[in-house]
Amino acid sequence: MxxxxxxxxxxxxxxxxxxxxxxxxxxxxxxxxxxxxxxxxxxxxxxxxxxxxxxxxxxxxxxxxxxxxxxAPTREDTAAAPEEVPTPPSPSARGPLLQVPGGTLLHRPDCPLVTGKPDAAPPDDPSGLNLCPVCEPPPPGPPAAEA
CATH class of the missing domain: 1.10.287 (Helix Hairpins)
Known part of the structure; x- marks a missing residue:
């Protein structure tokens, strides 16, 4: 321009x-x-x-x-460059929910807020943590009974 x-x-x-x-x-x-x-x-x-x-x-x-x-852009400008629509994270991400050290949110493994952060790990006690509004993970279930 x-x-x-x-x-x-x-x-x-x-x-x-x-x-x-x-x-x-x-x-x-x-x-x-x-x-x-x-x-x-x-x-x-x-x-x-x-x-x-x-x-x-x-x-x-x-x-x-x-x-x-x-x-403001004209009609020709908007037709030439289509807008990118962000795609939400896939709900099929498998794996344990993650927490960044010192964070207060639970994230899916493919959440953009924890991607590339090597410190992100499953929390010891997920009961006091909120769910991430970006990746919207499922609420944590009761801990699995170990055999």
């Missing part, structure tokens, strides 16, 4: 202009208020400079946030 030049982004420039104007108004309002002793004489500076300056700063933040967004 080609990079857009700053002059091609009017929201960015409008946001920067609103930010500068708002900052200037806030400084003028502060300077005017600082020279007045009585609150009655400070109110005009609040009403005419400080409050509109703060409103312009908020408007600038909104414009700058929207100015950074790229245009």
């Amino acid at each position: 080609p990079r857009t030049r700053p002059r091609d982004r009017p929201l960015l420039w409008a946001g920067l202009a609103a930010l500068v104007c708002g900052a200037v108004l806030c400084v003028i309002g502060w300077y005017g208020i600082s020279g007045e002793r009585f609150a009655e004489r400070q109110l005009p500076y609040l009403a005419s400079c400080t409050v509109p300056g703060a409103a312009l700063i908020v408007a600038a933040a909104v414009l700058l946030a929207h100015g950074d967004r790229q245009p």
Whole structure:
């Protein structure tokens, strides 16, 4: 995707202009208020400079946030690149449920959260552990009786 030049982004420039104007108004309002002793004489500076300056700063933040967004993809763009749909882990993963040391979840052996972690091992007591929301293992059954 080609990079857009700053002059091609009017929201960015409008946001920067609103930010500068708002900052200037806030400084003028502060300077005017600082020279007045009585609150009655400070109110005009609040009403005419400080409050509109703060409103312009908020408007600038909104414009700058929207100015950074790229245009929405067109129908041709979405047709050219199909979306990948993640496949859930297979429920047929056999083997004991695993726990990462210090973890609080039980995982299937093929869970992406434990794949590649050599420390993952079956827990000693699975009763206090929660089930992983990613691989959704079956609840642990009672321990198998050893013969």
